[in-house]
Amino acid sequence: MYFRVPLILFLLASAAPSDANLFSRGSEHIIRSISTAHRHAVKRSSNLARDLRRALSPILVSQDGSSQSVYCVTGDGLIGSGGGSSSGSSGGSGSGGSASSKASGTSTASAASSSSSASSSPWKLQQNYEGDSFFNDWTFFTASDPTDGNVQYVDSSTASSGNLTGINSAGNAYMRVDTTQTVSGNRQSVRITTNYTFTQGLVVLDAVHAPTGCATWPAFWTDGPNWPNGGEIDIMEGVNSLTINQASIHTADGCTLPSSDSSTLGISGTVVGGTNCAAEESGDAGCGVQSSETNSFGSGFNAIGGGVYAMQWTDDGIKVWFFPRSSIPSDISNSAPQPSGWGTPLSFWPSTDCNMTTYFYDHQAIFDTTLCGQWAGDAWDSTSGTGQSQSCATMTGVSTCADYVANNGDGFTEAYWEVKSVKIYQESS
Structure with a gap:
């Protein structure tokens, strides 16, 4: 689990909720939080690139790339000592995606x-x-x-x-x-x-x-x-x-x-x-x-x-x-x-x-x-x-x-x- 630091990462306005006790945990956690927020920004850019590629697909040549969704995350269920978790983008309202029909x-x-x-x-x-x-x-x-x-x-x-x-x-x-x-x-x-x-x-x-x-x-x-x-x-x-x-x-x-x-x-x-x-x-x-x-x-x-x-x-x-x-x-x-x-x-x-x-x-x-x-x-x-x-x-x-x-x-x-x-x-x- 990662702890986020909005005060340090203010310019990354979409960073996840703050942890009020972060500074008491030392510089290692601060650095870790900066790294996490960077991955969030990269991920969002990656998704935007993927969406643009889909829109322009008729005129683009298909090739290998990295403009894909990037996270596979898991919970604590299988780990006896508390488990692992992956860090993802901050959540949205859940209503922002346009759902296509079930046969799309x-x-x-x-x-x-x-x-x-x-x-x-x-x-x-x-x-x-x-x-x-x-x-x-x-x-x-x-x-x-x-x-x-x-x-x-x-x-x-x-x-x-x-x-x-x-x-x-x-x-x-x-x-x-x-x-x-x-x-x-x-x-x-x-x-x-x-x-x-x-x-x-x-x-x-x-x-x-x-x-x-x-x-x-x-x-x-x-x-x-x-x-x-x-x-x-x-x-x-x-x-x-x-x-x-x-x-x-x-x-x-x-x-x-x-x-x-x-x-x-x-x-x-x-x-x-x-x-x-x-x-x-x-x-x-x-x-x-x-x-x-x-x-x-x-x-x-x-x-x-x-x-x-x-x-x-x-x-x-x-x-x-x-x-x-x-x-x-x-x-x-x-x-x-x-x-x-x-x-x-x-x-x-x-x-x-x-x-x-x-x-x-x-x-x-x-x-x-x-x-x-x-x-x-x-x-x-x-x-x-x-x-x-x-x-x-x-x-x-x-x-x-x-x-x-x-x-x-x-x-x-x-x-x-x-x-x-x-x-x-x-x-x-």
């Missing part, structure tokens, strides 16, 4: 056509990232990591030539962390964002392997513009050697959960971090839900050959399901999804006290693997929750996360995504 979506590539087998499903396939063409419609993020990670995200050419991305013999896409034993500076990794933008929909990830190991912080998530105003939905996320997943949402002020009780919400997971989903008012934690399944993330997930995560976003709310490899519904496998038959979701954030197109709009899907940073790094000396009985400091014998990243490339052999497909659907009108 834009992309630089042609939408995928629905197969005849999907005719009975209310959800129609719009984008299919799969096989040799998997990377064709993503933008590679190359700016500094907004979560203070010891990572350097690389462009598509560097990633491909360095074997950090590619298609394996099974036809699956992979995204790796560099395993060079010793590096000076940050370690290379990959972060990609869909060019396709959508408001409401159904996102289905079929992954065989997810990054795991000390210092890793992987996530698959969706994000809107002007964070947190456009909302963020973390579908699959965790750190270090955890084997359970945490799904979360982060919003502008005014979005809350009606209850923290799993039975009331009708979910299999456990609410962590409270019911206030506003990033600013919750220390950037938002509303998190922790899975009860020890094969939903990390080595547990990889040991069963992975599985499917599905996120449904409608007027009624946002739901996330997890299906282990052996339990994937046939309608998902046939690209004819029927969410009404999928049973109890891992998580559900209903629209009761959170309008689903006021607080969430114009999303893009994102993969990233950062290292250390404000969650994995802050948890280095603690046990991080279910599936990790020892701290990374104890397990590795290395005192800091940054030192481990710089000098232990062989510790990142399992830090890779292997993905069969990502499919994005829109509901038929």
Whole structure:
């Protein structure tokens, strides 16, 4: 968690609320606050650049860049000693975004056509990232990591030539962390964002392997513009050697959960971090839900050959399901999804006290693997929750996360995504 200093950063008028006790905490915290506000300003500039690029897309040549939404943030739920949090932009009123219709979506590539087998499903396939063409419609993020990670995200050419991305013999896409034993500076990794933008929909990830190991912080998530105003939905996320997943949402002020009780919400997971989903008012934690399944993330997930995560976003709310490899519904496998038959979701954030197109709009899907940073790094000396009985400091014998990243490339052999497909659907009108 970062503490902000509006008196020092007065010219950054959008800085977050002040901390009256800041000066008693020493110059280190003052410097940290200045750094945080700088990232906020960079982020806003990044979002503005992205919006301009979309508007001018008919006359611009598509290229790698960093004008993407930049934050994936998490709450305290999985960290035994208090957890980590990422620093985001100051919240807005929650009403500043213009919500497009539930069937909207834009992309630089042609939408995928629905197969005849999907005719009975209310959800129609719009984008299919799969096989040799998997990377064709993503933008590679190359700016500094907004979560203070010891990572350097690389462009598509560097990633491909360095074997950090590619298609394996099974036809699956992979995204790796560099395993060079010793590096000076940050370690290379990959972060990609869909060019396709959508408001409401159904996102289905079929992954065989997810990054795991000390210092890793992987996530698959969706994000809107002007964070947190456009909302963020973390579908699959965790750190270090955890084997359970945490799904979360982060919003502008005014979005809350009606209850923290799993039975009331009708979910299999456990609410962590409270019911206030506003990033600013919750220390950037938002509303998190922790899975009860020890094969939903990390080595547990990889040991069963992975599985499917599905996120449904409608007027009624946002739901996330997890299906282990052996339990994937046939309608998902046939690209004819029927969410009404999928049973109890891992998580559900209903629209009761959170309008689903006021607080969430114009999303893009994102993969990233950062290292250390404000969650994995802050948890280095603690046990991080279910599936990790020892701290990374104890397990590795290395005192800091940054030192481990710089000098232990062989510790990142399992830090890779292997993905069969990502499919994005829109509901038929």
